[in-house]
Amino acid sequence: MSVTPLSPRGAAPETLLEVNDLRKHFTLGSGLFGRRARTLRAVDGVSFTVARGETLSLVGESGCGKSTVARSLMRLFPPTSGQVVLAGRRIDDLSAGTLRPLRRHIQMVFQDPFSSLNPRMSVRSILAEPIRNFGLAKGSADLDARLGALMERVGLPRDALGRYPHEFSGGQRQRIGIARALAAEPDLIICDEAVSALDVSVKAQIVNLLQDLQKELDLALLFISHDLAIVEHMTHRVAVMYLGKIVEIGPRRDIFLAPRHPYTRALLSAVPVPEPGAGRERIVLKGDVPSPIAPPPGCRFHTRCPHAFDRCRVEEPTLDSVGNGHLAACHLNEAAPARAA
Incomplete structure (x- = not known):
């Protein structure tokens, strides 16, 4: 698979999205027959x-909460608590009517490209x-021009507008x-896992398309994925x-070359190496991921961490620089000093 490498970033631009202590908890069970309702902490302070x-x-x-973060940002799931600030304006507490015109500034591409498109609508109607909802076209001629430009921008012919998703x-x-x-x-x-359902060669095409669009339109991307090989090629951070929390965050190079969390090192050890025969120690985590209904005390990773000690079992570590x-x-x-993967 060939993916265009990401060029280095220049000076840091302004913040577009700011997420503060976001939480999304789900209540399970109705308490019938004496059963107590339980709380599933899908996202727990991000x-x-x-x-x-x-x-x-x-x-x-x-199951770590990535997609729940995405849906909470889009307000498909109302956040339990926390703040979401878009371009300097808080949006998590807005009414549906106030939020509606702001939705155009944050859009989503879903994992399954078939189920996310209405099979009864033509591509023209979908686009x-x-x-129309956001009043962006100044008439039918402008609408037609916009639709044709959109098709060309994503590498599809204009005459396919009349066709259907299938x-x-x-x-x-x-x-x-x-x-x-x-x-x-x-x-x-x-x-949200926008390339995980695609063939390997098609993944690279879509990733390259997203990178080209980002450069052309100055788009920000929140790219949710479990494919670290793809992530390494297309991300800045x-x-x-x-288990519902961010355990490490940083520039791409630092994360891939000098991870500072045992869980990150374990994830990276499973990424295929580019050269056949190149060595890399495979870190196999023991046990299963704990339930988000009853996360362990202290560090949530301590039940699987090969380096856990007494403090990890009772005191939750903070996300520090x-x-x-x-x-x-x-x-x-x-x-401990930094360790290379």
Whole structure:
């Protein structure tokens, strides 16, 4: 798979999205027959920022809360608590009516390009819907011009506007999903496992398309994925989630070359090395991920961590700086130097 390497970033641009102590808890059970309701802590205190034109990748095992973060930001799930600030304006506490015109600034591309598109609507109708909803076109001629430009921008022919989703391949459907997100002229696009359902060669095409669009339109991307090989090629910064919390966040190079959390090192050890025969120690984590209904005390990773000691079992580590905008939540960092992966 060939993916265009990401060029180095220049001076830090302004913050577009700021997430402060975001939590999303679900109540399970109704208390019938004497059963007590239980709380599932899907997202349990997550904070990060995304700058204009930046890609932040959110990674971790399935069930760690990545997609719940995305849906909470989009208000598909109302957050339990915390703050979401978009372009300087808090949006998590807005009424539906007040939020509606602001939705065009943050759009989403979903994992399954087939189920996320209405099979009864033509591509023209799918792409025209956000343009009409947000009043972006100045008439039918302007609408037609916008639709044609969107198709060309994502690498599809204009004459395919009259076709329906089932008439396209998986990669082409995902291009339609990207075009639908672009139709609203957003500042930020959330890609929730947007390439995981695609063939390897098609993944590279979609990733390269997203990078080209980012440069052309100065888009910010929140790229949610479990594929660290893809993440390494397309991101500026990486945030690693485990059991509802961010355990490490920092620049791409620091995360991949000098991770400071045992969980990050374990994830990276599973990434295939580019040269056949190159050595890399495989770190196999013991046990299963604990339930978010009853997370362990102290560090949530201590039940699987090969380096856990007594303090880890009783005191939760804070996400502290280890230098260069790199933060990690691990007691080992208070005494240990950086370790290379």
